[in-house]
Amino acid sequence: MKPQPATVPSAADLRLDVGHGTDRGLRREMNEDSYIAADPVFAVADGMGGHEAGEIASGICVRTLAEMPQLASGARDATAGAVQEYLLAADETIREATGSRAGTTLSGVVLVEQLGMPYWLVLNIGDSRTYRFSRGGLTQISVDHSEVQELVDAGQISRREAAVHPRRHVVTRALGTGYETEADYWLVPVEEGDRILVCSDGLNGELDDEQIADILATEADPQAAVDELIQAALRSGGRDNVTCIVVDATNVPDGSAVRTATSTVAADHIAGADETAAARTDVLDVGPDGELRSNS
Numbered sequence: 001m002k003p004q005p006a007t008v009p010s011a012a013d014l015r016l017d018v019g020h021g022t023d024r025g026l027r028r029e030m031n032e033d034s035y036i037a038a039d040p041v042f043a044v045a046d047g048m049g050g051h052e053a054g055e056i057a058s059g060i061c062v063r064t065l066a067e068m069p070q071l072a073s074g075a076r077d078a079t080a081g082a083v084q085e086y087l088l089a090a091d092e093t094i095r096e097a098t099g100s101r102a103g104t105t106l107s108g109v110v111l112v113e114q115l116g117m118p119y120w121l122v123l124n125i126g127d128s129r130t131y132r133f134s135r136g137g138l139t140q141i142s143v144d145h146s147e148v149q150e151l152v153d154a155g156q157i158s159r160r161e162a163a164v165h166p167r168r169h170v171v172t173r174a175l176g177t178g179y180e181t182e183a184d185y186w187l188v189p190v191e192e193g194d195r196i197l198v199c200s201d202g203l204n205g206e207l208d209d210e211q212i213a214d215i216l217a218t219e220a221d222p223q224a225a226v227d228e229l230i231q232a233a234l235r236s237g238g239r240d241n242v243t244c245i246v247v248d249a250t251n252v253p254d255g256s257a258v259r260t261a262t263s264t265v266a267a268d269h270i271a272g273a274d275e276t277a278a279a280r281t282d283v284l285d286v287g288p289d290g291e292l293r294s295n296s
């Protein structure tokens with residue numbers, strides 16, 4: 001009988017290996033996506049607003065998250081409530097900086113520990129996504145805040161129809177603009193061999209779940225997986241900025257794993273926004289009726 005992957009017994013025994021990257025894509029003048037890949041925070045922000053405003057919004061968002069004390073301390077003690085405080089601070093700063101003309105999505109994970117057990121604290125606001133690839137299967141953990149997701153939930157269209165729906169880019173929640181600034185949170189136990197994928201809609205807008213799963217199954221190295229996901233999105237048309245983070249969790253019961261994870265994600269990757277600032281913008285405009293579009 002094949003042994004089932006076990007829940008990782010202790011956060012101290014957990015090793016994280018991380019790949020990350022972003023690309024402007026083939027159609028956009030700028031890259032408005034930003035990301036943070038710094039243990040214990042791995043998140044992607046897709047800015048909306050156009051004319052560099054979206055870049056400002058997503059950049060503020062990830063830089064605000066980079067102020068979480070857990071990045072410096074390595075502590076696994078973040079909570080949904082504490083993360084939400086940082087999101088509200090980001091929301092306020094974005095509104096001040098852009099006059100509520102720009103917004104950003106945010107999705108990702110924070111590695112936390114409860115009673116000695118490691119969990120993925122998954123967060124989402126908007127239509128960037130967090131997936132878990134486990135035992136060969138890909139599952140979307142986050143639920144999009146989008147018009148088409150509401151139609152899917154209401155049973156009016158299928159997921160397949162949603163992927164090509166003309167209003168698929170209209171988001172119903174964001175930071176920095178609109179009235180809904182509360183993110184959704186999920187607490188998912190970390191299991192041996194977990195592979196977390198966080199991405200902007202420039203990835204899942206070009207590739208379906210099956211194509212994404214194939215790449216995650218084929219490319220063992222997390223950076224190679226990220227690079228191939230981005231290249232595949234570009235080959236498919238690259239109509240939007242595309243950003244991916246892949247986090248692999250491995251059980252290393254020798255007590256040295258936390259240090260390894262900390263040094264794997266170097267400080268120079270704390271804010272992807274800074275790294276690629278020369279590159280970013282989505283033509284994501286606030287539409288004539290005030291609707292939020294993560295794309296145009």
Ligand code: MG
Pocket residue numbers: 046200201202240241282294295
């Ligand atoms: Mg996008």
